[in-house]
Amino acid sequence: MQARNTVASYGRVSRIFHWLTAALIITTFPLGLIAENLPYATSEELALKAQLFSIHKTLGVTVFFVALARILWALTETRPAPVHPGRKLETFAAEAVHWSLYISLVLVPLTGWIHHAAVDGFAPILWPFGQNLPFVPKSETIGQVFGAAHGLFVWILLASLVLHIAGALKHVIIDRDETLARMVKGTPSMAGHPHQARAPVLAALLLWAAAGFAAWEISRPATTLPNTAVASAPTPDTQSQPVSPADTGANTWQVESGSLALSVQQMGSAVAGQFATWSADIAFEETPTDGRNGTVTVKIDTRSLSLGSVSDQAKGADFFDVANHPGATFTATIRPEGTAYIAEGTLDLRGQVKPVSLPFSLTITGDTAVMKGETTIDRRDFGMGTSFGDESQVGFPVLVTIELTAKRQN
Structure with a gap:
């Protein structure tokens, strides 16, 4: 069983990257969702919430590095040709979703990591390399922007993942071809010549550019708040009477x-x-x-x-x-x-x-x-x-x- 891709199938290394990434995603997202909705009224509840967030963040950093390694590997590999090269619209959609997934696997954990590094808080990343990032200062503004981006990008990742899975199931249930088998077992399929179309890449980049702009717009009202104390601003009345x-x-x-x-x-x-x-x-x-x-x-x-x-x-x-x-x-x-x-x-x-x-x-x-x-x-x-x-x-x-x-x- 070959380690590298061919024009007709995926090699062992590509398949390992694919299924490792899938396992990390289906573990990391539910952990974050559960941790986000856990109460924290008692010390025990807070400890559990922080522990789940720490695991979520640690897995997210793992996803980031696995995704980078996967992309670098893919850039050096032959890309298997489409099983149905004549279905141009279907091929375009599949490749656009594929590139959207690649981009999301980098941007989703990266925005979460920048948010974590920009603000102080509980739930550290469980590794010995510290909690900060180079060139990321402590800033509520940066934290708000990248926190909003992370929350929005997660849903784009999930939408891309659902479309990717739906496409795979279509090939199994309706087309009954070897598309999924190529990634599961490395089964070769009859195919045409590989191609590198630019349109799906541009479509995915435009989608993510729009998402980035939306994240900025969502967070912008919060970023207009002052970051430093405004000592002359009025404050609510309290019981104490000031000395004149x-x-x-x-x-x-x-x-x-x-x-x-x-x-x-x-x-x-x-x-x-x-x-x-x-x-x-x-x-x-x-x-x-x-x-x-x-x-x-x-x-x-x-x-x-x-x-x-x-x-x-x-x-x-x-x-x-x-x-x-x-x-x-x-x-x-x-x-x-x-x-x-x-x-x-x-x-x-x-x-x-x-x-x-x-x-x-x-x-x-x-x-x-x-x-x-x-x-x-x-x-x-x-x-x-x-x-x-x-x-x-x-x-x-x-x-x-x-x-x-x-x-x-x-």
């Missing part, structure tokens, strides 16, 4: 740019995100009075949270519960702490008011101040993730980091 800078007699400062980020361990991996909408009322003097430099009130729109692939979960009832608590407020006084400063006050989050201290560094040049600080809070203090009592699923500490640049106003 006018009451302190200190200089007020207008935030010009900044970011308010957080990071938490989930399933052993750090998941990082940020709030896109928040505001800060700052009153600050370089020289302290009665041991205090001023006050700060930070108001946060919790609905603007993006947290990698688990944003929806984080904004759900078990965590930030943004439907009932759309805002949070940190109100504090500022005092010197060695060569730096510390803001000591309370954080009103999810209906719970707890003491929080934020150490930070401050560099003032003329009327411009650059501030960097971070603190760690325990999610349990605010009633978040009560059903996730196992820290191996979702970590208890949450690292909060803030950076901003502000201008003196008076």
Whole structure:
């Protein structure tokens, strides 16, 4: 039994590639569909969901490399001639579907892989080579675009697969020819001369170009959201009453740019995100009075949270519960702490008011101040993730980091 193709049949290597790819597809797609629809209300449910997603992603990467190897092999091989060369429309359709499958076997796993690399989240790929991709930065925008493309491309892959299977069954049931037998057993068939028609390739490329444009259009509304914090944007009212800078007699400062980020361990991996909408009322003097430099009130729109692939979960009832608590407020006084400063006050989050201290560094040049600080809070203090009592699923500490640049106003 020959390893290479002939004009009348497929060789052993091509058949192995074909059936290995088929087995991977019929395993990978159901796993992804099941994982997508699994609940995650408890730590046990989350662990199962993450495990299935990890297997799905790992198989997807395997499909990508198998598909590349298969395409490279096919480019060096003789292409068996059509069994019915006179049926030009049928031959065109079969070859167009075949090329659509080739393209999908590369683009479907690749878009999923880029989405995985662009956002932080649970369910790592189960291999020792890391979770990132060269030239793919961490970006919610990139994640949204390629996530939308992956979801759309999967259905094109399945449509192409259904048409491919339907064609094979037609050859068995209606035509009763050797088309399927050539791929199953390498059975040779009487055929004409092989040919390399360009029209089916162009048709498949046009289909995928249209699909790529559709994916871009689907994701475009989401990509118009800001990727960095808009510190001057309004936020919902909360129970805490901000301290007015006018009451302190200190200089007020207008935030010009900044970011308010957080990071938490989930399933052993750090998941990082940020709030896109928040505001800060700052009153600050370089020289302290009665041991205090001023006050700060930070108001946060919790609905603007993006947290990698688990944003929806984080904004759900078990965590930030943004439907009932759309805002949070940190109100504090500022005092010197060695060569730096510390803001000591309370954080009103999810209906719970707890003491929080934020150490930070401050560099003032003329009327411009650059501030960097971070603190760690325990999610349990605010009633978040009560059903996730196992820290191996979702970590208890949450690292909060803030950076901003502000201008003196008076």
